[in-house]
Amino acid sequence: MGLILGSKGFIYSFYGGLVVNGLLCLLLISKLWNTTELRMNAPFRGSRPLDPTYLPIDIHNASAVFNEVYDALKQKNSVLHPSGVSLFSAYVPKGTRLYHSNRNGQIPDQFEWVAMDEEFSYSFIHFGKNTNKHPRNDSHSHPPPASGGLHPPSWGTGPPTLMTFETTAPLNNLLYLGGASAAKQSQGGEMDTQILLAQLQNATNYSEWEGSNLICKWGNSNGRRLDGIIRVEIGFEIIICDFHRDMKLVSNITLAEVSDLIHFKDDELEEVMSNQFSALASYDQIEAGGFHHDGERRILLDQSKYISFLNKSWIDPDTYTRRVADLPIETRNEWLGKVDQLLRTKSTPYQSTNWQLISEGIVKKFTPILKTMELAHSVYQKDGDVNVLSLKLMRLAFNIVRRYVDAEDVPSESWKSSIETAINDYIYPLKPLQTEADLLIYSSMYTIQEQLLRLCFDTFKVSRQYIETFEDLSKEWEELGQRTNELISTLQWASFFKCKDVCNWDQLCYVPSWGPSPLGFSFRNKLGVTMGEDGVARIDDDFICIDYETILNFNQF
Structure with a gap:
């Protein structure tokens, strides 16, 4: 009961x-x-408000859960936090267009890859003989499935073809894997959830083809149903387990070679233009992937069906290096058992709280507040002008405090109930909590929101005290500065990263990706990535503007 x-x-x-x-x-x-x-066991009975002590969670785990929810189906966020340790039940509506390219023009008779963006598949297939004449130094001509860069058996050797499929029924038995789950190589745990789903004993040298085959077979046996798994590379892709189930072919186009479309009189001009066309196709793919920095809205998540290792076992807070494939066998089996149960039900995204929507509201509200506070404290450390600091911080915090502190409570200054009201205002679930996942996410968001609001309220109190008394509050300012920096460091929100310049119309703000890319495949030679002294490649704090010539020059056609 x-x-x-x-x-x-x-x-x-x-x-x-x-x-x-x-x-x-x-x-x-x-x-x-x-x-x-x-007791608070799944299915969890919803209530309002919930005391987060029902599920104690520390700030680091809470931040990790918050980010996995906030990051889901976002290109930029996923590559900034590449080692995902969770998955969601996902749903693709009826009538969604999916794209697949190969060199035989045949509908795959087994599992295969589709892209959510046509630019992804178009760039993937390249320009036939022209690409072979002038291969890129980084070999972006990458069929993803096989290890070692080999084409899968279904790839073919004929002319390039681009197929468009349409779902004839909802794909409501999908798994979305967090992080840079299509990296196809690892310096951390980018591929770990797939290693676990494939139930491979060897956590190194993961073979895409072998692993995906095992995942689809397991996911469609013993009463389970798996339509496919969703991953991010440059744009989002789905490994479809069965192309003849709930999908139909809409178009199948054999792509003309450059020399068939344009009859060049000069071979050198043909080579130059072919390379430019290829670079532009790659640019279009990166641009299309960038459309999803704020989310891939054609895919829906059932956020009540979120399965994570977080708050279950110690997980490295460094999202570049953390691993789950080497966790104790009991922990891994428990996780796999939950996935097994999930695949016996359908994704129902409209029947659960959209936690990501709630997290987005928090991030949009508090990112500029936190970063402005950080800057104000940094300037104060340099010039020591406490008058400027106090007024700037007061402006940032005043309306948040005034919104929630009743006039009768102003003299007390405890404002505990005001903070509680504010927390619940930001994270109030849209539907009753139903599952263990709901409780974990709610508790995590409560913990994060409490830290944000306490910082704002305390900032207001110190600023007000100085403005009213002009006391020497050096220690208080120092403590607030440290708390602000520590909270920003703990949150690691993707919203803290942006382009250092305003890009021109023919440019885009480039966010590096992991795995095959026109701007570097390996961890060591990617544009916008720096290899640290610890041997770990990390995306630079400031993104740069690029155009198609950046790709052309990088690959030295």
């Missing part, structure tokens, strides 16, 4: 699939209360 406290205070009980309410429900509650303690 489970209990649900409805969004309007009505109590419901479900038992053996039946739902009852009223007096019978009260009798059941009374009996249960007298015999056992109510």
Whole structure:
């Protein structure tokens, strides 16, 4: 039996699939209360407000959970936090267009890759003989499935073809893998969730083809249903387990070679222009991937079905190096068991709280506040002008405090209830909490939001004290500065990273990706990436503007 406290205070009980309410429900509650303690096990009964102490979580785990929810299906966020340790149940609506390219023009008769963006598949197939005449130094002509850069068996050797598919029914048994899950190589745990899903004993030298084959076979056996797994490279891709299930072919176009479209009289001009066309195709792919920095909206997540290793075992907070494939076997088996249960149900994104929407509201609100606070403290450290510091911080915090502190409570200065009200205002679930995942996400967001608001309220108090008394508050300012810097460092929000310049119309703000790319494949030779003294490649703090000539020059056609 489970209990649900409805969004309007009505109590419901479900038992053996039946739902009852009223007096019978009260009798059941009374009996249960007298015999056992109510515990927070899934399915979790929703309530308002929830005390996060039901699921204690420290700030680092809370931040990691917050980011995995906030980052999901976002290109920029996923590559900045490449080693994902979680997955979501996902859903692609009926009528969605998907793209696949190969060199035989045949619908795959087994699992294969599709792209959400046509530019991805178009760039992937390249320019036939012209590309072979002048290969890139980094070999972006990459069929992703096989290890060692080899083409998969279904690839073919004929002319390039680009197929468009359309879903004839919702794909509601998909798994979305967090992080840079299509990196195809690892310096951390980019491929770990796939290693675990494939149930491979060897966590090194992961073969895309072998692993994907094992995942699709396992996911479609013993009562499970898996339509595919969603990953990010440059743009989002889906490994479709069965092209003949809930999909139809819309178009199948054999792409003309450059010399077939343009009859050049000069071979040298043909070579120059072919290289430029190829670079532009790669630029278009990067640009299309960048459209999803704020989210791939054609894919929906059932966020009540979020399965994570976080708060279960120690996980390295460094998202570049953390691993889960080497966790204790019991922990991995527990995770896999939850995936097994998930694949026996359908994704229902409209029936759960959109936690990502809530996280986006928090990030948009507090990113400029935090970064302006950080800058104000940094300037104060240099010039020591406390008057400027106090007024700037007061301006940042004043309206947040005034919004939640009742006039009668101003003299008390404790404002505990005001902070509690503010927290719940920002993270209030849109639907009753139903699952363990809901509780984990809610508790994480509560912890993060509490830290944000306490910093704002304390900043207001110190600023007000100085403005009213002109006391020497050097220690208080120093403490606030440290707290601000530490919180920003802990949060690691992708919103903290941006282009250092304003790009021209024929440029884009380039966010490096992991795995095959027109601007570097390996971790060591990527544009916009720096190899640290610890041997770990990390994306630079400031992004740069690029155009198609950047790609042309980088690859030295």
